[in-house]
Amino acid sequence: MSQSSGDSAKVAGATYTRAGQDYFQKRTLKRSAGVWGLWGLAVAAVISGDFSGWNFGIDFAGFGGMLIAFAILVIMYYGMIFSIGEMAAAMPHTGGAYSFARSAMGPWGGLITGAAETIEYVATTAVIVFFSAQYANFITTELLDFSLPFWVWWIILYLVFIALNAAGAAISFKFAIVVSIISIGIILVFSAMAIFSGAFSWGALWDIPADEGQSAFLPHGVFPILFALPFAMWFFLGIEELPLAAEESHDPVRDIPRAGLWARGTLIVTGLLVLVLNTGVIGAAATGVSLEPLLDGFRAIVGDGAAAVLALFALVGLLASLQGIMFAYGRNMYSLSRAGYYPKFLSLTGKRQTPWVALIVGAVIGFAALVLIDVVTALNEGAGAVAGAVVLNIAVWGAVLAYLLQMISFIILRRKFPDAARPYLSPWGVPGAIAAAVIAALIFVGFLLNPTFLPAIIAIGIVYVVILVGFALFFRHRLVLSPEEEYALSGGTHRDPQAEGYDVMETELFGEEKKP
Template identity: 85%
Template sequence: MSDSPGAARKVAGATYTPAGDGYFEKRTLKRSAGIWGLWGLAVAAVISGDFSGWNFGIAFAGFGGMLIAFIILVAMYYGMIFSIGEMAAAMPHTGGAYSFARSAMGPWGGLVTGAAETIEYVATTAVIVFFSASYADAITAELLGFSMPAWVWWIILYVAFIALNAAGASISFRFAIVVSIISIAIILVFSAMAIFSGAFSWAALWDIAPDPGQTEFLPHGVLPILFALPFAMWFFLGIEELPLAAEESHNPVRDIPKAGFWARGTLIVTGLLVLFLNTGVIGAEATGVAGEPLLDGFRAIVGDGAAAVLALFALVGLLASLQGIMFAYGRNMYSLSRAGYYPRFLSLTGKRQTPWVALTVGAAIGFVALLVLDIVTQLNEDAGSVAGAIVLNIAVWGAVVAYLLQMVSFIILRRKYPNAERPYRSPWGIPGAVIAIVISALIFVGFLLNPTFLPAIIAIAVVYVVLLVGFGLFFRHRLILSPEEEYALSGGSHGDPQAEGYDAMAGEVFGAKREPNA
């Protein structure tokens, strides 16, 4: 299309400017995924949570409290993924959470929700890089006799996985399937070893001494279940990224809901196996403080002699999630940038049709955060675990905010766009979204009541102040008619780039002639 620089139009509290010739051609994604590629992406993004991170909830609430937290989270994720599946099928474009909230709550709601996912995915990637570097260095020290500074490993991991994700969507999806299968196989092997070796003990699940007046099932009482909920999220955190692959799916309307269903079932099974068997092998008390619980479980069964090989198994799970979560932040930043909420250069794609600029910038932000973490650790040797927890909690806090706002968006959209096409409808409907809202709110309250999480809340508040001020003063006046924006502005009648191309509403908004499939 051809537009003059002065053709900007104010709509819905924001100012839209013409995309201009070649804008979307420079921001093209390639359709490469079927249902199993999407399944692999979802499982890969989450599976490292089975290897470590979840277990700290046992220290707060005991095994019984952690089991209750797991059951609560299963209900939350069922309600949420059903709801997200319905919205993703109705809005088959890359925006995901930002798109849902944008349609329901306007540009400001879209930014707040999209930014929460950016924070979640960039922080989660940094956490995975941090632990992957530790595992990798231990392996090379044991097997090859050399060690490197942590920051060198961070660079290697970021560069390697930027290259993998930038090499092409088809490569990313195939890699996700392979590492997901390998990670599941490792968990199944551990489970068989735990059961048939005799290392599993039912009594070990209850070896935390109860507080006065409490029971072995809930050794610290009921309230700590709230504190365990954020750690139970690690069994599922990241599965909600599936809608971000909509423009790279052959049939997003059909495949994203189905992939979400199968991935959720897979993760429930692996999570229960790890929760029961890992805890029953090394004991609840040891599990609650273990930095690498699955690895400790392997060691308890076969001894320390094969520690380096076992660490390699654990590293596979971490790298699976590194791939999946990096994919997520790349597409999240890409969609917000393409629509003008973030600097537009972040959405540029290269010959491989992947958002390599967003991948690189997100990695740079994560690397700087890890450097700060390293400096804090060196200045205060007692702060290492605290600083690491801050980054972990930032990721979970971002996820909880995004979950809450997406479920609110689901309810609003059911009422706001009652006649919009919904090829897939959540079997739990609005009650399912309400269940997810209530549980997300409980996790939110748990954050507020636990002083350990205060630094994460402060860090996120600072990020939001910067983003909201920047949007209010500048970016709000430079939005683009991306598919996400077109869906919102048209009340659900536009916004499917697979069916109608890009810039479909240019003529309606700017009065300009639109080139077909531009």
């Protein structure tokens, strides 16, 4: 039921205001991506996880435990990406996770899920900028004999990739394809070198001393596998951003599920190569504590003399993910802003038809987080590593929450909108979504049980309080009938905004607009 009074209407516990065609003309996106562009975007967003981050799970659970965690996450990501592919094909607009949850669980569910993705992508971008600056400064110091303060590198990296993402979606997708191919090539070169140089050793996979009563395969037992799962997520985290490109895809109904399938297969292969060969070259004990495991693997094979050149290779992988994840937070913030959940100016697109305002604001937030890390480091020696881990864990925690809520949304929507058009159906159906949800919930519980993750949980809790209070007091009363909202309120009948128009339901809800 709705209550309409001129240019506002109360529906589903929120108040919608008339926006008009002019509002959406200032917030348009351009279709620029085919299936390969989407594949490149998905792979680019994830590939830096093969270069660093994943390896800390070995320190918790050993190589055997990490291998089991990897297998568990393959199941989770298959179930999840199949489910997301079905929902994205049914809802070919930019909202992604927010849109799925909005249709299933109302405005509050949409906000909670969308905010989880915002936190995930902004925090992940900050982490990648942090590590990219470390690599870039090492390269310039060794090869060009100059260095810069890290905060200067952060600004440079943010500015360059804001410019790249704001220059146009076509440029972003082409860049993603190129850097994805280069990054995969680096991993394949490392794999060949590891196999044919003789540096790889099966015994090195099991060199973590086993606790009393445990085995070399699981040196610390079964339970620590739970703590390894968040780190194993770095082999795949970010692939779920594909639905955010729906309004920039030539054929989202066909290409998003297909690109997700191919990207998932690519990442399983590269992840297994790195997990097995990188660990077998430098040993499980060294891998579990390395800040740059792939680079350490190259060093073990060819020595330290070529370290700066090898660091340049590793930097390519980091920059690939920097571009992909920045694309994701820009579109996520754009869609929530266009609907009125965030300040509406964040969704302005300009002449290039890219959400340049959201890109800048997300970068400012990420830069502020990095400055905080720097300050903590200066005040307490060694705390920088702890602060960096907090930001990394915030990203994973946000991802896990978004995964869980999206799978719940999938199950609800199968029942809530049984007759809605579903051009693509998940081959795993509801059982696949349930499996993915159970694993996501398991990782969520692992966060709660591991005291090292507590600072991340506290930080994300504070962010949520601010977002939810702002929505309850202000934004909830100023929502707009964006495509995501139209789909939810129409029961799935208004699917494609670029085909049907962006203000179709405004006339239905508010009546004819009064002309002056």
